[in-house]
Amino acid sequence: MALPRPVVICGPSGSGKSTLYNKLLKEFPGVFQLSVSHTTRQPRPGELNGREYHFINRDQFQENIKQGDFLEWAEFSGNIYGTSKKALEEVQSNNVIPILDIDTQGVRNVKKASLEAVYIFIKPPSIDVLEKRLRSRKTETEEALQKRLSAARNELEYGLKPGNFQHIITNDDLDVAYEKLKGILIKSQMPLAMATGSSSSVVNSFLDKPAASATTVNSSSQD
C-alpha cells in the first residue's frame, strides 16, 4: 500500500510555522501528526521519550547517522537533532500524514532522500514584522533573537528562490494564511475529504498523486 505523502513546513523562526500546523493538528485530529525528532539533549521536565523527542545519546546518534538512518540532522548549541526515516515511516504506517518542521538545511537534505513530500515555505510579511512577532513571543534573549533574525535572512533567500519550494505562503493575516495552507493541501489531493472529516479518505486522496505545480500564495488581502 502506498504511504501518505509527508508535508514539509519550513520558514524562518517566528514566521508562524507552528502556529499554522498546530491549527491543522487541532482541526483535523488523527489526519496529521508531527514527526518526532531525535535529539541528544537531555529531556526537560514533563517531556516524554517518544512524544516530544526520541532522546538518545551522542554515540548512538552518530552510529545511526553512519548507518544512514537519518533523513536530515543538524547540530545546534552542542546537541544533535534529526529526523529519522523510521520516525517518519511509523507515522505513515498508521495512515497518518506526517508534518516535518525543518529548516532550509534540513530541506536540502530531505530533498536528497527523494522524499515525495509537499514542500511549503512560510514567509513573514517583512523582517520588521518578524522581529516584532519574535519580540512579543518573549521566548528569546536579545542575543538569541539577533541570531534568529540573521538566520532568517538566509532562510528567506533560500525559501524564496524559485524552484526551492512548491508553495510559498505569506503569513500576514493568520486566518487567511491558514485557509491558504488548507487550500494547498486540497490541491495536493489530500483533503478533498477534510470536509468530511474522514481521515482514511483524506489519506487515500493524497496517495500517489503528482506534485502540485509551484504556486505562491499570499495571505494579505490583495491576494
Ligand SMILES: Nc1ncnc2c1ncn2[C@@H]1O[C@H](COP(=O)(O)OP(=O)(O)OP(=O)(O)O)[C@@H](O)[C@H]1O
Ligand atoms: N499571522 C500572524 N499574525 C500575528 N502574529 C502571528 C501570526 N502568526 C504567528 N504569529 C505569532 O508570531 C509568533 C511566532 O510564531 P510561531 O511561534 O508559530 O513561529 P515559528 O515559525 O513556529 O517559530 P520557531 O521556528 O521559532 O518555532 C507567535 O507568538 C505567534 O503567535
